[in-house]
């Protein structure tokens with residue numbers, strides 16, 4: 001089992017270039033099934049989840065040319081496409097559900113075996129299904145009881161859909177399905193994440209007519225067909241936030257390049273509350289943790305534009321060593337404190353009660369054997385490892401490989417003392 005060995009490191013210094021966004025590229029890759037023409041996607045991060053999505057699309061019958069050395073993928077879903085997503089791929093990546101709407105439009109059918117819950121929650125899809133049913137999709141309820149989404153639709157017709165929660169995945173699935181439905185769909189209480197905007201921009205380039213992406217009301221006018229296009233994926237705001245925390249927790253001075261500062265407003269605001277000095281330059285964001293004392297602040301995760309749940313564990317890493325107590329409230333996922341046990345193994349002494357974590361702060365952490373309990377928590381324990389005394393051994397790092405391209409190389413370039421040990 002591969003692992004990371006992380007030692008107490010000097011303040012991170014230098015510059016890091018952020019990769020394309022995992023959570024933008026996955027729905028965009030699913031959307032390529034909406035045309036038989038070739039699509040070229042650029043700035044694609046070389047991640048396990050991208051590999052799995054490529055394998056899924058190939059398994060469904062698309063021709064996929066993966067050139068991740070140049071961060072590029074060409075996809076042409078021409079001819080017959082299968083409507084069944086195999087369980088062995090879906091269980092590796094929950095985002096496989098994103099092909100649900102596109103398979104229905106392409107083949108009139110979709111069968112996706114849902115994996116159970118995961119570390120951060122049970123991850124239901126009832127909002128995705130509510131939207132599709134409103135568009136005229138039939139869901140086999142008996143199969144659903146067995147955890148299989150077995151859906152069929154002869155024709156999709158636009159309508160008004162209200163999401164009980166601004167689910168990112170449900171918003172993406174509904175946008176994709178409505179783009180080729182008959183008539184107009186209005187999606188209310190939609191997710192507003194930048195990844196939704198990137199998907200809508202990609203679909204509009206293909207010929208879709210989507211307005212309002214990035215707000216809570218999205219209007220989609222169905223069109224007859226969509227064409228193959230080329231598209232650059234937006235930078236990964238969560239990877240960027242992770243490296244920004246790395247600069248602050250080590251009291252370093254790092255230039256974070258290839259980012260969209262607008263996508264990071266909540267993270268920038270909270271880091272500034274902690275005493276970080278963050279300035280925009282024409283090359284990117286200059287993030288300094290070596291100017292002021294780093295103090296604690298409270299955090300509550302919310303759907304975008306609130307503080308992102310994916311930044312909750314990396315930010316908590318900073319709070320374990322910041323001066324003073326803090327409170328973190330996780331409102332998006334019901335079980336996203338698995339990293340607390342790992343931080344406590346290093347001496348953080350965090351207490352949790354339901355969706356609330358109380359971090360005493362001011363700790364001098366000790367290296368320990370810790371586990372990456374999910375993708376973001378894995379990055380978070382690497383961050384605490386950079387400032388803990390001694391060695392921190394991180395296992396189950398396949399989680400980290402899912403969402404952080406060249407994580408070790410980027411950290412080492414900044415002076416981090418980290419190495420990857422294969423079996």
Ligand code: EPZ
Pocket residue numbers: 022023024026095121122123124125126127128165166167168169170191309310332333334375376403
């Ligand atoms: C996307 O997951 C991201 N994944 C997640 O990033 C991110 O944490 C999440 O959005 C929230 O921002 C991708 O984009 C591939 P949701 P998604 O549907 O779409 C509940 C990472 O680390 N919910 O917005 O699955 C759900 O249980 C990953 O990169 C329902 O109750 O998120 C959760 O509590 C982790 N019913 C909340 O909504 C539904 O039908 C947010 O889920 C759908 C969701």
